[in-house]
Amino acid sequence: SYGLAWSRPRYQITHYPCIGGYYFLDLKAREAPCYPEIKRRVLNGEKLLDVACCLGQEIHRMVTDGMPAENLYGCELKMELVNLGYEMFLDKEYLASKFIVANIFETPSELDQLDGQISIV
Helix, strand or coil, X not given: CHHHHHHHHHHHHHCCHHXXXXXXXXXXXXXXXXXXXXXXXXXXXXXXXXXXCCCCHHHHHHHHCCCCHHHEEEEECCXXXXXXXXXXXXXXXXXXXXXXXXXXXXXCCHHHHHCCCEXXX
């Protein structure tokens, strides 16, 4: 499959188990019992932050499911993973979701810009 062929050389860049083990292909958020509630809230304007978003694959899925991209944010430790996500999904030019590179345990943080805006994590 495209995902398997795509991830092999990228694992050499990141050495992240989620890439080498193809876990990024196993989308789980949609299976969560709270997913319909999350979708309703995001459609009504609330903002979601996907912490440790990896390639942003769950965000891409949420956009495909009809959630407005501008209400979806991702946080990852390394920009390389965010860029690999853009490469995989071929949408850097038009995806309106914002990805922030930050460590959630450090302050100050790039995440400070979202203070008071996020209601779903």
